[in-house]
Amino acid sequence: MSDYEPLLRRLIDAVTAVGSLRTDPWKKAAEAVPRHEFLRTGFFRAVPHTSPTAWAPVLQDQDGWLSACYADESLVTQIAGTIRPANIHGEIMREPTSSSTLPSLVLRMLEDLLVEPDMNVLEIGTGTGYSTAVLCARLGDDHVSSIEYDEGVAQQARDALSRLGTFPTLLTGDGLAGHEHGAPYDRIIATCAVHTVPATWLEQTQPGGHILTTIGGWLNASELVRLTVHEDGTASGPVLSGQVSFMLARPHLPPPIGLLPDLSAGNEREALIGADVLTDWTSRFVAQFAAPQAQHMQLRQGEQDEDVLIDAMTGSWAALYEENGRWIVRQGGPQPPWDAIEDHLGRWHAAGTPTVQKAAVRVTAQSQSIHWGHA
Known part of the structure; x- marks a missing residue:
């Protein structure tokens, strides 16, 4: 028996147990593919307790390489668009650009x-x-x-x-x-x-x-x-x-934001929904259908913190801040993003904030939209 076979068997058993492998044809297909063959050039391991995340190479001749190949985890195989594990001695702090998915x-x-x-x-x-x-x-x-x-x-x-x-x-x-x-x-x-x-x-x-x-x-x-x-x-x-x-x-990938617009301009009103919803994954997913080109950042404006959405393609923007328990939104540009986000999130809330598994997506050549109920 090869060194990897018990590791592969254990991986197949694990992914079957969690419900990822559900049918015999796919189980047989997975059993026929040794994952380590696709990781012979090594991978990067995140260095604990680093911020931003540092990455260290793990190469084929190192202890732990084979067992890691059969762990149910994603393994980064490229950094910054060109850098492979063999190119690095030590650590690197750049964004991953390719990986072997878990x-x-x-x-x-x-x-x-x-x-x-x-x-x-x-x-x-x-x-x-x-x-x-x-x-x-x-x-x-x-x-x-x-x-x-x-x-x-x-x-x-x-x-x-x-x-x-x-x-x-x-x-x-x-x-x-x-x-x-x-x-x-x-x-x-x-x-x-x-x-x-x-x-x-x-x-x-x-x-x-x-x-x-x-x-x-x-x-x-x-x-x-x-x-x-x-x-x-x-x-x-x-x-x-x-x-x-x-x-x-x-x-x-999102375009560079470039120069910020004048965030002191625009029309101001009380927000129906506060920017705190952007801390929630599902709320952000729904909001993206309303403002698909918006990017989010947090800025310090004078004495207050503001959540800012910028659409670099249209120049539209929204800035939100909390004051005396209320959220205030200030917007500018041709397509005020927070108006659209409030509309989408409002309809989601009216539907009872169902889980995303109850949502359907519709796609045409020109647009995509999210709905609750039948697609």
Whole structure:
């Protein structure tokens, strides 16, 4: 028995116990894929008690590398867009840009994709290639296409898949554009978050097919959604889970805010809903559908703290502060963001603040919206 096999068996048992693996076909597929093969170039481990977070490399020849490969946790594989574990001696304080997602989430998403034999699947975000390999073990190489934005990441995945004798259609490019030449697909699955669901995904999924993706926004809340594409080219479907977090697709990262507008100008009124709602994940997720381009920051203005929302695309903004137990909002620009947020959150509150699992998302080529009840 190989050194990794007991670790893989333990991982499969663990993700089955928590309900991520639910069916025998996916269990067999997961059992056929050694995760460590996709982490041979190492990973980064967060250094405890550092702020901002520092990252230290863990390489293949170090103690604990193999067991960590089979832990149910996400492992960062790239920092700052180009830096790999072998490039660092010591620690680095930059943002992660690629990772191997925790297996329980990967396998749960594959279960949630609702695939059947002979279906064709497009994966957006090859990453290390681990999820690609599980898809191939389930469906066969000829039914899987995967596209990766980063050329270096794509090459590492290609190398790992080749070592296992797995040869799906691997592409390098902007996954938001999909892959028209392989369309239509029965399923599209994204291993990165999107700010808005691309119209190309709707076009490249055949009617009745599913798109499984995490929708996230610039207020830093995201959820997993399974959309069914309709004959008219729109799509709708349920929110599947609470607080699933993926890195945003790089083209969907927020733009620089630039120069702040004059926050002393604008129209002021008492707010119906205070900025304290932005501390709640679900409230932020709902608010993002109302103000999808808004970014949140906290500023000290004179003697008071203000929560500020900036839409760098339109120049609209809102500043909120608390005074004598009341929230005051001051807004400017063509599309006052807090008006829209209050409307969305007000309707959510009127519905009894249901959990996101009772929500549905509707997507067209031009917009996306959230609803409670049937999509």
